[in-house]
Amino acid sequence: xxxxxxxAIIFLCxxxxxxxxxxxxxxxxxxxxxxxxxxxxxxGVGLIGTMAALLLGLLVASAKSxxxxxxxxxxxxAASVIVLDRVLAHYGPxxxxxxGILKAAVARNVEQIWPQNGKEGGLxxxxxxxxxxxxxxxxxxxxxxxxxxxxxxxxSAMNLAQMRWLVFEQGGSAISTPFLVxxxxxxxxxxxxxxxFAPRNxxxxxxxxxxxxxxxxxxxxxLELDHPFSGLIQISSTPLRNALSVLGR
Numbered sequence: 001x002x003x004x005x006x007x008a009i010i011f012l013c014x015x016x017x018x019x020x021x022x023x024x025x026x027x028x029x030x031x032x033x034x035x036x037x038x039x040x041x042x043x044g045v046g047l048i049g050t051m052a053a054l055l056l057g058l059l060v061a062s063a064k065s066x067x068x069x070x071x072x073x074x075x076x077x078a079a080s081v082i083v084l085d086r087v088l089a090h091y092g093p094x095x096x097x098x099x100g101i102l103k104a105a106v107a108r109n110v111e112q113i114w115p116q117n118g119k120e121g122g123l124x125x126x127x128x129x130x131x132x133x134x135x136x137x138x139x140x141x142x143x144x145x146x147x148x149x150x151x152x153x154x155x156s157a158m159n160l161a162q163m164r165w166l167v168f169e170q171g172g173s174a175i176s177t178p179f180l181v182x183x184x185x186x187x188x189x190x191x192x193x194x195x196x197f198a199p200r201n202x203x204x205x206x207x208x209x210x211x212x213x214x215x216x217x218x219x220x221x222x223l224e225l226d227h228p229f230s231g232l233i234q235i236s237s238t239p240l241r242n243a244l245s246v247l248g249r
Contacts, residue, residue, distance in 0.1 A: 003223035003231060010184050011216035017188035018208040021195020038197060045193045052186040055179055056218075063225035066174035070228050071235045073167045077160065078239035081106055084156045085247045091139070091149045098135035103247040105132070110244060113229055114237045133157050175226045180219075187215055 025033065085102060088095040136154045141147040191212065198204040224233040 003220055003227060006223055007216050007220035010219050011212055013184055013188045014191050014215055015209060015212035017191035018195035018212065021192040022198060025196050041193055041196070045190055048186050048189055052183055052190065055183045059175055059179060059183065059222050062174050063222050067225045067228050070167060073163065074235060075239045077163055078243040080156065080160045080163065081243045082246060084153060084160060087149060087153045087156060091146055091153065094139060098132055099248055101135065102132055103244065106240060106244050106247060110237060110240050133161065173226050175223065
């Protein structure tokens with residue numbers, strides 16, 4: 001889901017609800033707008049508002065939890081890359097080739113996850129991890145120390161590959177589309193009630209417009225959290241770039 005487009009649609013639905021409410025006030029008979037009807041509408045709107053607030057809370061928690069999890073996993077991946085590089089360095093000069101492949105793979109991934117051309121980023125499905133595993137497996141240790149280091153390096157590379165595939169598989173949306181649709185519907189109904197009993201003047205229209213923009217803006221931020229590699233709210237590339245700066249030394 002493109003956050004900008006979805007937020008624009010949400011704004012149109014919500015503010016459109018207010019306009020529909022104002023139109024209904026003009027066409028409905030006066031007996032439908034008496035004090036008892038207003039009290040009933042207020043009760044119904046209060047119930048809808050409470051449920052909408054609960055679902056909005058769930059959407060925020062889901063998006064923020066997913067964002068924080070991906071950020072933590074990428075930081076852990078950066079640390080694992082550095083550890084793997086240092087383990088290979090302790091093996092000896094024979095690992096120069098595989099360390100070069102590791103550094104090139106990290107550099108390529110940084111560019112693919114955080115592209116400079118403004119396109120949608122994301123963790124690519126392939127990164128040379130299998131080649132690194134093959135190169136480590138092909139090493140010929142000369143003593144027990146090198147054999148232990150080879151085993152540790154292979155284990156570290158395997159864990160890094162598993163972690164990376166885990167992050168890739170978690171790349172889907174954390175926001176449930178039915179949840180979002182229901183929340184937008186309820187918010188639209190709230191604004192229908194606001195428009196139904198709003199006075200007919202420019203101040204009322206401006207207040208409803210600003211309120212609709214505010215609600216759409218809040219949902220825009222939630223949707224931005226669901227796209228952690230692009231947009232206004234992004235996971236920082238600093239951990240991987242820091243790891244890249246020390247690889248191969």
